[in-house]
Amino acid sequence: MGGQPGNIGFNNTGSSMLSGTLPSRNLFQPGQKFDLYVYLSDSVCSFVQKALFWKESSLTYGDWTSGPDGDGSRVKSATFPIPQSLANNGSLYIHVFIVKENQSPDPRSRNHHMVSFKNRPRFQVLYNVRRLNKYKKKYYKRTQNLLTGKTEQSEEEQKKAEVMDFEILNYWHPNLTINLVNDHTVWQRGSLPAPLDEAVKFDPVDNTYKPIFLFNDYWNLGADYMVINDSVKEIKLSIRYSPISLFKWQLYASQQMRTKWLQMFGGELFEDGDDDQDSIKQALLETNPILLGLTIAVSLLHTVFEFLAFKNDIQFWRSRKTLEGLSVRSVLFSVFQSVIVFLYILDNDTSWVVKVSVGVGLLIELWKIPKCVDRTRKIFGFLPKIMVSDKGSYVESDTKQYDELAFKYLSWVLFPLLGGYAVYSLMYVEQRGWYSWILGMLYSFLLTFGFIMMTPQLFINYKLKSVAHLPWRMLTYKFINTFIDDLFAFVIKMPTMYRLGCFRDDVVFLIYIYQRWIYRVDPTRVNEFGVSMEAPKGEEVVEKEESTTHTIVAKSLHRNNSCSSAKAVADVTETKKKR
Secondary structure, eight states, X not given: OEEOGGGOSOOSSOOOTTTTTSEEEESSOTTOEEEEEEEEESOSXXXXXXXXXXXXXXXXTTOOSOSTTSSSOEEEEXXXXXXXXXXXXXXXXXXXEEEETTOBSOTTSXXXXXXXXXXXXXXXXXXXXXXXXXXXXXXXXOOBOTTTOOOSSOHHHHHHHHHXXXXXXXXXXXXXXXXXXXOOOOEETTOOOTTHHHHOOEETTTTEEOOOEEEEOTTOOGGGOEEOOTTOOEEEEXXXXXXXEHHXXXXXXXXXXXXXXXXXXXXXXXXXXXXXXXXXXXXXXXXXXXXXXXXXXXXXXXXXXXXXXHHHHHHHHHXXXXXXXXXXXXXXXXXXXXXXXXXXXXXXXXXXXXXHHHHHHHHHHHHTHHHHEEEEEEXXXXXXXXXXXXXXXXXXXXXXXXXXXXXXXXXXXXXXXXXXXXXXXXXXXXXXXXXXXXXXXXXXXHHHHGGXXXXXXXXXXXXXXXXXXXXXXXXXXXXXXXXXXXXXXXXXXXXXXXXXXXXXHHHHHHHHHHHHHHXXXXXXXXXXXXXXXXXXXXXXXXXHHHHHHHHHHHHHHHHHOOHHHHHHHHHHHHHHHHO
């Protein structure tokens, strides 16, 4: 028998003057008996009767308790020689029919289920088709030990890496699930939200709609796909039928919509996201449900706190007038660190979403530079010429001395670690080239030991015996996010070194909290840097400003003990009288 399934199904876009806006009921009523037909074919449009792979009779619509597993599911597994079309880099399609019991999906059969409604034939057959194999890219990168020239790659992979960046291969996964949605909601055409509007097929004549059924491969991990090549002689296929609720179907459908939208906006640029999706799937499969639920809840908070930390960081630096109490070198090192990370992800062909995220972070770090260095004159009248020199408020304070001292001690630890890691990566890690080695070495080093660059600020806090100069709102949000990251480190699969790196900031932030506890600050008092943690209101603003000015000038008088400082006090007093 030859089948042409393309014309099977109800028109979902047609209109009816009589009942186009009337509510529609499910074609399958509760307890409806039906048969399942599964065919395999190398064509998306047709198949033959002998290509029948599986027939399951007398299934019950809405049955959740029958079957070998007691959940209403059925499974058909088989191993067979690989079809010639698939071996020749072609495709293999699965055609699935669901018909009422004792009926045939073949339109030419006497038992074909066709009913007449108002003298019009109605085909009550559920049909869907899906390609079983997938075409995916495999990337090639030539790597070798830069000292010895040896590599663990095969000779074939090395040759391909020299002539191509990637090739498209044919992949096979043995598992596929057929889900039939069990739902009896009364729907009305034209009023369904996405994705229901595409999935529900209405018959505008007799006011019915077909039950939704889909091919579900959401839990097929990328690591389980097998490349189809000359060495593959036979393949295994396991088809599972299982009922599903409407809510659960909507969850799967939302993931399919996400993939479709990403392909529309980003095309192939989003392919790298499959690995991230696999990590999430593994977490869902392997993690304790209670811990997983907690992780999902706090992940929503993570997004909120990340935005608040970002907003408060910008507000803090935009309103900052002095650098006293702040480590300028830590700010400049953050710029260097962001540049290295950005170059590293460019060198490793990361998804453009990550590139945009890291790029925005780099721009924010660059935006802070004018707060730390002085601009002199302009080139050609509009280009600023930047001279790398410290701000006056930073030079004239004790902070500069403490900052230099902290980095001096830090260099005793930092440079030996950097040198040791460079030698290790050069001897034992394969690289694509010297440029990639430098970026990879610096990135891995910063990932592992980057937390020690936060220690100069701790040293400055210790010397000044104050923490009033820090952006505590931003630090609080980041502190909360670090513990959320710790939770993800237990749930999401990741390299051991990266997992340890998730705990690195905890130590520093705990020290920050300890310093805030021992160096208590009155939020309404203007500190030694002329900063109040709470902005005064009304007339208090003028008084605080005057008190702040007197405090700063008095400290200057105490340091310099000069006549110029005394004159400054007199000028301030005269200004107060004028007010």
